[in-house]
Amino acid sequence: MESGIYGNYKPVLEDISKKLVEQLKKVDQMMLQESGEHLFEHISARIKSEDSMREKCRRKGVAETTYSALKVMNDAIGLRIVCSFMDDIETCISYLRTMPKCRIIKEKDYIKHAKDNGYRSFHLILEIEDEHEDVEGMCPGHFYAEVQLRTIAMDSWASLEHRLNYKKEEGDPDRHALIVRELKKCADELASCDIKMQTIRKMIAEENGRNDT
Numbered sequence: 001m002e003s004g005i006y007g008n009y010k011p012v013l014e015d016i017s018k019k020l021v022e023q024l025k026k027v028d029q030m031m032l033q034e035s036g037e038h039l040f041e042h043i044s045a046r047i048k049s050e051d052s053m054r055e056k057c058r059r060k061g062v063a064e065t066t067y068s069a070l071k072v073m074n075d076a077i078g079l080r081i082v083c084s085f086m087d088d089i090e091t092c093i094s095y096l097r098t099m100p101k102c103r104i105i106k107e108k109d110y111i112k113h114a115k116d117n118g119y120r121s122f123h124l125i126l127e128i129e130d131e132h133e134d135v136e137g138m139c140p141g142h143f144y145a146e147v148q149l150r151t152i153a154m155d156s157w158a159s160l161e162h163r164l165n166y167k168k169e170e171g172d173p174d175r176h177a178l179i180v181r182e183l184k185k186c187a188d189e190l191a192s193c194d195i196k197m198q199t200i201r202k203m204i205a206e207e208n209g210r211n212d213t
């Protein structure tokens with residue numbers, strides 16, 4: 001018998017997550033065949049850890065139950081789609097809007113509205129209808145996944161910044177403040193490079209189009 005916060009639902013969440021990744025990889029392959037370019041550079045998936053889910057329930061003031069983990073919180077399943085270019089993020093979001101048996105119920109655009117620390121990423125919550133029964137006894141059930149979409153530059157910045165938070169309580173506060181400032185500068189420079197790369201990509205496509213005619 002399962003005793004964790006996900007009860008018996010861990011394999012269900014893993015199955016849904018696997019199906020979502022497979023579906024998105026199929027779209028990527030279709031794009032590659034049609035245009036010669038990948039839609040995304042890579043995709044990863046995780047089920048939120050037991051500790052992290054319990055901590056989030058406590059922080060949000062809700063009971064640490066399977067119902068909370070699956071119905072109140074929306075990020076038990078997390079997908080991260082990392083794209084080479086900013087336009088590809090838009091294309092992925094457009095596809096997610098049309099994905100069968102899925103509905104976007106929440107969006108957070110940290111690309112247009114970066115966090116104060118410089119964090120950039122597009123987050124959305126997908127409601128997924130799936131053959132498995134859910135925690136309310138509905139069949140097909142309704143499950144949720146958080147999808148984070150970002151460029152390679154945004155992703156490497158977020159990994160670096162995550163290391164800083166991990167060590168938050170330790171060390172010299174002046175040095176910490178310096179790192180925070182440098183990280184912010186770095187995030188802004190990377191954002192500017194992402195825009196430039198997007199523009200250059202478009203110019204190359206136009207150039208190649210001219211040469212083909």
Ligand code: 0O2
Nearest residue numbers: 048049052056075078108115117119123157158159161162
């Ligand atoms: P994990 O992988 O889930 O353990 P919350 O922030 O959790 O109260 P919400 O609405 O889910 O509520 O937050 P949000 O901002 O939509 O997304 C939270 C997730 O985005 C985090 O997950 C990180 O993966 C990422 N994230 C948000 N802000 C930052 C940031 O400033 N720096 C970095 N590096 N990542 C960020 P968890 O819960 O931390 O991790």
